[in-house]
Amino acid sequence: MDIGEAVRHMEHDQTVARAGWNGKNMWIRIQKPDHGSRMTLPYVFMSTAQGDLVPWLCSQADLLAKDWELVLPKGATQGTVAPAPRLRVPPPVKGVTGMPPMPTPAPRPPMKTEGLIPTVVAPPPPDDTPQGAPV
Numbered sequence: 001m002d003i004g005e006a007v008r009h010m011e012h013d014q015t016v017a018r019a020g021w022n023g024k025n026m027w028i029r030i031q032k033p034d035h036g037s038r039m040t041l042p043y044v045f046m047s048t049a050q051g052d053l054v055p056w057l058c059s060q061a062d063l064l065a066k067d068w069e070l071v072l073p074k075g076a077t078q079g080t081v082a083p084a085p086r087l088r089v090p091p092p093v094k095g096v097t098g099m100p101p102m103p104t105p106a107p108r109p110p111m112k113t114e115g116l117i118p119t120v121v122a123p124p125p126p127d128d129t130p131q132g133a134p135v
Helices: 003-011 060-064
Strands: 016-018 027-031 043-047 053-055 068-071
Touching: 003 016, 003 027, 003 060, 003 068
Parallel strands: none
Antiparallel strands: 016 027, 016 068, 027 043, 043 053
């Protein structure tokens, strides 16, 4: 499957991985914020080959890969992956969102400018070429 299908699976709380990743047991999931989260938006995290959980960013190779697979739950077969079936994602319901409203951010303190050197951009020099002269 491609990255789009992989994201759709993750949006349904499923875990995905690439067959082309070198490490064993590496996978990614979406973390959706809850009342105890410091994050306000969903984000993707990865389990590394060592079992550490870290934020994940997609590389160009990952973005264009066609070898994404659904990771089976641990009870199924330990450490195996299987191709995922295509999901039929229902259309969104008008006026309903899956996320609570964003909190209003706190106002930022004014930026300190004392001691900074102002940058002045000089205008370009005038064009001294006479009218009608060859360029």
